[in-house]
Amino acid sequence: MKADGKDLSPGRKAHLAAEAALRFRATEYVGSYPRIEDCPDSSLIPVIAVTGRSNSGKSSLISAMCDHHNLARASGAPGKTRALNYFRVPQHSAPPHGLYLVDLPGYGFAKVSRGERRALRAMVDRFLAEVENMVVLVLVLDAKRKLESEEESIVAFCRQFGRPLILARTKWDRLNAKEKNVARKDWKERGLSEITLPVSSTKKTGIGELLKAVRSHLPGSDSQKAAT
């Protein structure tokens, strides 16, 4: 593919333009909050929360959704998010008054003590139960991994409380054809096909589909207009 896009077919160009229109442009880092009590007030601003196991690709995915390569770095070294990281998407990218994208701390990080793992997981659970105005939760899962008890409990929580959920299977670029089939079979058997999307933040595949799904949950969403 040429950088100037001259070699692209008209169909591919149209697809890329539609995808670009969906991205959360000009998103800014607001801050990192180790305690829920200190987080920005979201009573009037919709929240898109992104959660998942440590190193699953949450920060990279947020950067890809915002088309902003420094966002993940702004919140600390990749793979080390330990606080609730808030990003503000401006009004022109997200109706009606902008929104918050929240990068939750990764749970299940092997290199921290058992006590800290428990505390991080408890913070994620409390956030999901208590944060105001969460319009959709994006559960990020490395496509090579199966759902484990943590992911199963988050899916069960969302089903029980009617929280909209999207499962982003990240690092899809690392799977061969056989592994992709195994992954697809697994999420089909679990009845998760409709809310599961394979994505690659590095190859930028599946990001448009994810953005479309996320935007469909926004109040006053103009996703249909942006996508056509």
Ligand SMILES: Nc1nc2c(ncn2[C@@H]2O[C@H](COP(=O)(O)OP(=O)(O)OP(=O)(O)O)[C@@H](O)[C@H]2O)c(=O)[nH]1
């Ligand atoms: N090949 C590939 N690598 C990825 C992808 N997404 C993330 N990575 C890599 O996976 C590692 C972890 O990514 P992060 O985005 O920092 O993961 P995280 O979930 O935010 O990690 P924590 O902050 O610890 O919870 C980094 O080295 C990324 O470059 C992807 O789609 N494909």
Ligand SMILES: [Mg+2]
């Ligand atoms: Mg992170």
